[in-house]
Amino acid sequence: MKPYNPMANMKAYANLYGKPKKKRKSVSSAVKYKRWENESHVCHICHKRIPSLDAAELDHVRAHTKGGATMRWAHRSCNRIKHTKGLVAAQKEMNTYKPKKRKSKRKPRMKRTRQPESLFSPPNWKV
Numbered sequence: 001m002k003p004y005n006p007m008a009n010m011k012a013y014a015n016l017y018g019k020p021k022k023k024r025k026s027v028s029s030a031v032k033y034k035r036w037e038n039e040s041h042v043c044h045i046c047h048k049r050i051p052s053l054d055a056a057e058l059d060h061v062r063a064h065t066k067g068g069a070t071m072r073w074a075h076r077s078c079n080r081i082k083h084t085k086g087l088v089a090a091q092k093e094m095n096t097y098k099p100k101k102r103k104s105k106r107k108p109r110m111k112r113t114r115q116p117e118s119l120f121s122p123p124n125w126k127v
């Protein structure tokens, strides 16, 4: 009888199933639920509210395949659109693209202290 050879076993496994792939970390439902409780329910792709956990998905801001690890909430549907195109392209398609604002070096303008119409209709004035 041959002695047990673990390496031969590994080779047989590799031949059958191919090399073991790097496992993708899945977010457990408990983690999802906790994040859902603690975070604002706004889709990071379209910037709209997400009505329920069922409609929400944790999305990699940077694609997982590109090494992204930060996860944000997104609509299931938005995530599908983003998946193939990338965040900016998806946002442009949905007209939700907001370029990051740069700090302007101009001096801030003086703010008007009072809007002219507020003289005639105070905010809590009931009709």
Ligand SMILES: [Zn+2]
Residues within 6 Å of the ligand: 043, 044, 045, 046, 047, 048, 074, 075, 078
């Ligand atoms: Zn969305």
